[in-house]
Amino acid sequence: MKIPKRLEPLLQDGLIDEVLGQLMSGKEAEVYVVGCKGEIRCAKIYKELNQRSFHKQTQYMEGRKGRNSRRSRAMEKHSKFGRKEQEASWQSAEVDALYRLTDAGVRVPRPFSFCEGVLLMELVVDGDGEVAPRLNDLQLNPTLAREYHRLLIEQVVRMLCAGLVHGDLSEFNVLVAGDGLVIIDLPQAIDAAGNNNAGRLFARDVDNLAAYFGQFAPELLTTAYAQEIWHLYEKGALHPESTLTGRFASSEKAADVRSVMREIDDSRKEALARELGRRVA
Numbered sequence: 001m002k003i004p005k006r007l008e009p010l011l012q013d014g015l016i017d018e019v020l021g022q023l024m025s026g027k028e029a030e031v032y033v034v035g036c037k038g039e040i041r042c043a044k045i046y047k048e049l050n051q052r053s054f055h056k057q058t059q060y061m062e063g064r065k066g067r068n069s070r071r072s073r074a075m076e077k078h079s080k081f082g083r084k085e086q087e088a089s090w091q092s093a094e095v096d097a098l099y100r101l102t103d104a105g106v107r108v109p110r111p112f113s114f115c116e117g118v119l120l121m122e123l124v125v126d127g128d129g130e131v132a133p134r135l136n137d138l139q140l141n142p143t144l145a146r147e148y149h150r151l152l153i154e155q156v157v158r159m160l161c162a163g164l165v166h167g168d169l170s171e172f173n174v175l176v177a178g179d180g181l182v183i184i185d186l187p188q189a190i191d192a193a194g195n196n197n198a199g200r201l202f203a204r205d206v207d208n209l210a211a212y213f214g215q216f217a218p219e220l221l222t223t224a225y226a227q228e229i230w231h232l233y234e235k236g237a238l239h240p241e242s243t244l245t246g247r248f249a250s251s252e253k254a255a256d257v258r259s260v261m262r263e264i265d266d267s268r269k270e271a272l273a274r275e276l277g278r279r280v281a
Contacts, residue, residue, distance in 0.1 A: 004032065006045045006118055015113060015120065016043065023131065028187060033123060033131075041112065044119040046091050046187075095119060097164055097189040104162035105240070106155055107182050127178035135181070135212075136171040145216035151181050152209055153225055156202075158240045159183075160233055165190050165198050169205035171212045192233070199230055224248040 003011065003019050010016045016034040023031040023042055032043045091114075098111040098121065110122040124132040140148065152174065159166065166173075166189060173185040192198045206226035214221035223246035231248060232238040 004030070004045060006116070007032065007034070007043060009116060010043070010118060010120075013115075015115065016041075019043075028185075034120070036112070036120065040123050041120055042109075042123045044121065046117045046119075091117060091119075091187065093189055094185075094187040097186040100162055101159060101164065101183075101186075104158055106158050106162065107177075107180055108186065109182060109184060124175045124177045124182045124184075126176065129178075132175040132177045132182065134172060135174040135176055138176060140213070140216045142217045145213040146220070148181060149209060149213040149217070149220055152183075153206070153229075153244065154240075155181070155183060156206060156209075157229060157238065157242060157244075160192055160202065160229065161238060161240050163192050165192050165195075165202045166205050167201045170208045202226065202230055 001019065001021060007016065007019055011019075016036050018035040020033040020035060020040070023033050025031075027047075029047055030045045032045070034041055034043045095111060095114045098108050098119075101108045102110055109124055112120040112122075114120070126132045135148070152169075156166070156169070166183065166186065168185065168188050169183070173183065175182040175184055190198055190201065192202070195201075203226040206229065210220050210223055210225070225244060225246050227248040227250070228244055228246065229238065229242075232242060
């Protein structure tokens with residue numbers, strides 16, 4: 001097969017020994033199966049800047065700090081240089097997340113190296129040593145759906161305890177490996193404490209899981225894991241071994257509307273008095 005141009009430097013530097021074939025091609029990247037020092041791994045080649053779209057990335061980029069003020073300003077202005085820096089931030093976010101989550105015990109592909117926009121990482125395989133299928137490619141029974149849902153809830157909790165939210169979790173980015181479920185595709189991973197969208201995106205991730213597995217085990221559709229987990233996280237009470245129920249009762253205490261309206265009215269009167277004072281002066 002023709003060697004992808006972006007992989008040629010890695011071959012020359014001895015980071016990979018051979019390119020065995022293409023695994024997949026998506027909007028964000030192309031993935032190839034490669035040989036590395038007697039092992040089979042995969043190489044994720046992030047697509048060039050002009051092949052990417054940034055219009056949906058703003059909600060994920062919040063909280064990611066530029067390496068210096070010039071780069072931060074350029075990213076905010078969306079200049080050519082800023083877009084290049086934004087792309088670098090997008091790529092490095094996945095690399096950083098993989099290392100961070102691996103250390104936290106979250107089952108993600110093990111990263112090995114990142115060079116010139118190419119990420120070398122573990123090739124996830126099934127029990128027969130073949131490339132692991134995506135979760136959406138399988139037909140589940142109710143028992144297996146409940147078990148897989150439980151395992152993924154454990155993983156998103158462990159992920160959140162490590163300070164990260166996947167941001168785009170669904171049955172399309174979970175692989176069924178021989179040793180369990182593996183979460184993939186993390187360029188949009190966000191800092192749970194540094195992004196104002198974190199709670200909403202976390203809820204979407206967890207609700208996506210309930211909707212998918214609820215097709216096979218309908219009782220999962222009525223669970224409230226997202227609210228329960230996020231509530232514990234905000235209280236500082238969430239840890240990887242937290243006991244969860246899937247139930248959450250929001251506060252039903254009635255708001256003191258009269259007090260709120262009095263404060264608004266007082267503020268309005270104070271503002272009016274200040275304005276009249278300025279006019280008299």
